[in-house]
Amino acid sequence: MTVPGDGRGAAVADRPAPARPVPFSEFILKVHSRCNLACDYCYMYELADRSARTDPPRMSPEVFARTCWRIGEHVRTHGLDAARVVLHGGEPLLVGAPALARMADRLRAAVRPATARITVQTNGTRLDEPALSALVGAGVRIGVSLDGDRTANDRHRRYASGRGSFDQVDAALRRLADRPEAYAGILCVVDLAADPLDTYAALLAYRPPVVDFLLPHANWESPPARPDGDDTGYGRWLARVFDAWYDAPVRRTRVRLFEELINLLLGGASRTESLGLSPVAAVVVNTDGGYEQVDTLRSSYPGAVDTDLTVFAHSFDEVLRHPAVAARQAGVSALAAGCRACPVHRVCGGGNYPHRYRAGSFTNPSVYCHDLRLLIDHVAGRLRADLVGLRGRDG
Amino acid sequence: MDSTEDGSQGVLVDLSDVSLADLPELDQSAFAWSLRRILEEVDRPRDAVAGWNSAM
Numbered sequence: 001m002t003v004p005g006d007g008r009g010a011a012v013a014d015r016p017a018p019a020r021p022v023p024f025s026e027f028i029l030k031v032h033s034r035c036n037l038a039c040d041y042c043y044m045y046e047l048a049d050r051s052a053r054t055d056p057p058r059m060s061p062e063v064f065a066r067t068c069w070r071i072g073e074h075v076r077t078h079g080l081d082a083a084r085v086v087l088h089g090g091e092p093l094l095v096g097a098p099a100l101a102r103m104a105d106r107l108r109a110a111v112r113p114a115t116a117r118i119t120v121q122t123n124g125t126r127l128d129e130p131a132l133s134a135l136v137g138a139g140v141r142i143g144v145s146l147d148g149d150r151t152a153n154d155r156h157r158r159y160a161s162g163r164g165s166f167d168q169v170d171a172a173l174r175r176l177a178d179r180p181e182a183y184a185g186i187l188c189v190v191d192l193a194a195d196p197l198d199t200y201a202a203l204l205a206y207r208p209p210v211v212d213f214l215l216p217h218a219n220w221e222s223p224p225a226r227p228d229g230d231d232t233g234y235g236r237w238l239a240r241v242f243d244a245w246y247d248a249p250v251r252r253t254r255v256r257l258f259e260e261l262i263n264l265l266l267g268g269a270s271r272t273e274s275l276g277l278s279p280v281a282a283v284v285v286n287t288d289g290g291y292e293q294v295d296t297l298r299s300s301y302p303g304a305v306d307t308d309l310t311v312f313a314h315s316f317d318e319v320l321r322h323p324a325v326a327a328r329q330a331g332v333s334a335l336a337a338g339c340r341a342c343p344v345h346r347v348c349g350g351g352n353y354p355h356r357y358r359a360g361s362f363t364n365p366s367v368y369c370h371d372l373r374l375l376i377d378h379v380a381g382r383l384r385a386d387l388v389g390l391r392g393r394d395g
Numbered sequence: 396m397d398s399t400e401d402g403s404q405g406v407l408v409d410l411s412d413v414s415l416a417d418l419p420e421l422d423q424s425a426f427a428w429s430l431r432r433i434l435e436e437v438d439r440p441r442d443a444v445a446g447w448n449s450a451m
């Protein structure tokens with residue numbers, strides 16, 4: 001098959017920002033606001049906004065019932081055929097796996113005849129065999145957070161006592177690897193102190209279907225650690241993992257960040273808020289029933305996530321009209337002038353929103369700007385070289 | 396080619412004249428998967444939305 005020119009891909013990339021709000025299709029439910037770990041980079045407890053410390057520890061039955069009703073209302077209002085629900089925390093397994101399984105059943109019933117794809121994102125420390133079986137039985141998929149091998153993981157992901165969490169998470173991931181139907185993947189936060197190839201190899205050992213690498217939460221007020229002062233250090237780290245992933249003759253796992261980056265470079269659209277200009281269709285419901293913007297904004301300043309809207313008084317459509325939510329669906333017009341003038345802005349998208357914060361504003365390039373530019377240029381170079389090879393074969 | 400506020404294509408990788416006929420069907424590399432995905436997306440465009448990145 002020959003692709004006729006680049007116009008088709010460009011047509012995808014150049015789609016204008018939506019004139020009307022895009023309905024939410026991903027609902028993140030904070031079912032438990034506390035955590036049994038005390039990771040030093042946690043945006044819920046360790047960064048700028050620590051209000052989670054005073055949130056109700058657990059989502060009450062009343063809040064959960066009302067949230068189910070609101071999700072059903074939104075799905076029917078917009079004729080959605082599917083909703084994605086993430087049971088999150090804190091640590092969601094603190095409510096117990098049987099309770100999560102019952103929640104999954106209630107959510108499915110609430111959106112019928114649409115389908116609900118339900119995921120639990122856990123730190124893995126409580127994912128023992130009974131918990132895993134309960135979740136698998138309820139059709140819940142499980143994502144686990146792990147930062148690499150024991151040394152890398154336990155540098156940050158520790159109990160309050162200082163003890164590392166690796167042993168429990170390692171055991172959980174071994175169990176999960178044997179239940180591929182329930183295995184959503186592994187989330188890994190980049191740490192420059194860890195070797196990128198060792199980190200990637202450590203994750204691959206658990207046979208994850210998908211991996212994603214997240215840049216540590218940071219912004220211009222609270223910049224990321226750069227031990228050697230190199231403002232492209234994170235980009236170089238990721239580029240080394242990219243090469244290992246990309247050069248494998250058989251793709252051993254999907255890597256969300258890299259796949260979305262390639263798709264953007266080829267003229268497609270992104271499905272992650274980390275890159276690109278696709279409208280963000282995710283919303284958070286807190287344990288108290290308050291709607292929040294994607295809660296990683298807690299890393300920027302106190303109150304950054306608040307909308308003052310709740311499941312008891314407001315619909316998800318009213319949340320869509322909130323100015324801060326609308327800004328996440330505004331595409332290129334929400335970017336800083338410097339980003340709009342940047343040659344890679346349609347691919348980069350200005351970076352992850354919380355990373356742009358400076359002095360009360362998100363209209364700035366990402367604090368990872370140089371890292372993103374390096375990674376994008378690196379991946380574009382690799383793609384171009386391979387496409388030359390493909391053209392050569394055809395000619 | 397640079398992209399600026401006028402919306403030109405910038406860093407996008409040009410797929411013109413690329414033939415996939417010789418891409419072996421059994422090629423399971425990340426590159427091959429990526430080409431197949433974009434071709435499917437181009438043939439069946441859907442409005443993409445961005446999901447939350449703190450969950451898989």
Ligand code: SF4
Pocket residue numbers: 338339340342343344345346348349350351365366368369370372373
């Ligand atoms: S964050 Fe940097 S690389 Fe990304 S669009 Fe803005 S200026 Fe360009």
